[in-house]
Amino acid sequence: xxxxxxxxxxxxxxxxxxxxxxxxxxxxxxxxxxxxxxxxxxxxxxxxxxxxxxxxxxxxxxxxxxxxxxxxxxxxxxxxxxxxxxxxxxxxxxxxxxxxxxxxxxxxxxxxxxxxxxxxxxxxxxxxxxxxxxxxxxxxxxxxxxxxxxxxxxxxxxxxxxxxxxxxxxxxxxxxxxxxx
Numbered sequence: 001x002x003x004x005x006x007x008x009x010x011x012x013x014x015x016x017x018x019x020x021x022x023x024x025x026x027x028x029x030x031x032x033x034x035x036x037x038x039x040x041x042x043x044x045x046x047x048x049x050x051x052x053x054x055x056x057x058x059x060x061x062x063x064x065x066x067x068x069x070x071x072x073x074x075x076x077x078x079x080x081x082x083x084x085x086x087x088x089x090x091x092x093x094x095x096x097x098x099x100x101x102x103x104x105x106x107x108x109x110x111x112x113x114x115x116x117x118x119x120x121x122x123x124x125x126x127x128x129x130x131x132x133x134x135x136x137x138x139x140x141x142x143x144x145x146x147x148x149x150x151x152x153x154x155x156x157x158x159x160x161x162x163x164x165x166x167x168x169x170x171x172x173x174x175x176x177x178x179x180x181x
Contacts, residue, residue: 012166013120013147021061024141027116029109030123030150031067031075064104066112068125072105079103110136118145124152137161 014021065075106112109128113119113136121128129152137144146158148167155165 009120009147009149009168013118013145016145016147016164016166017117021117023061024117025062025064025115027106027112027119028063028065029067029112029119029121029128030125031065031070031078032123032125062102062104064106064112064116066106066109067123068127075105076103110139114139115141116144117141118147120147120149121153122149124150128152129154133158133163134161137163 013026017024067075109131117140119136119140133146133153142162144163146153146155146163146165148155148165151167151169153165153167155167155170158165
């Protein structure tokens, strides 16, 4: 994701969810730069979460993050680091408390989705394609959204379950088009 796409992605999340995410839980699937690695250097997830922090977290949202390989301590360090210092050793910053209160690292994707209003896919992990999204949908707040930032999921199958789906480079669901007018 380039910078424009990351900003647009966050704007779609906020806009698609009725222009407010106050009090809403957002499930973030994937924090690593790419699948099959725990490497977070230059991961779009940091920028999306930071922009989310400016939009989502500042508006009162809570983010739950699941990644199969990235340790929670790494997520918190990356999110609290000054921009462009993500790959350098550093200690906690003044934003530590804000991040710790607003972001939760969750060790299970189903627990991550439970009680959420939306799922945002930020890394193309193969396992994300195999989840029981009906089970996730049943545990989420409705309307339930999927924002697929990697275009890896079966969007039609998700729509049949009942999700409102947004994917980069794809037309908006009619539900999103109507809600943005």
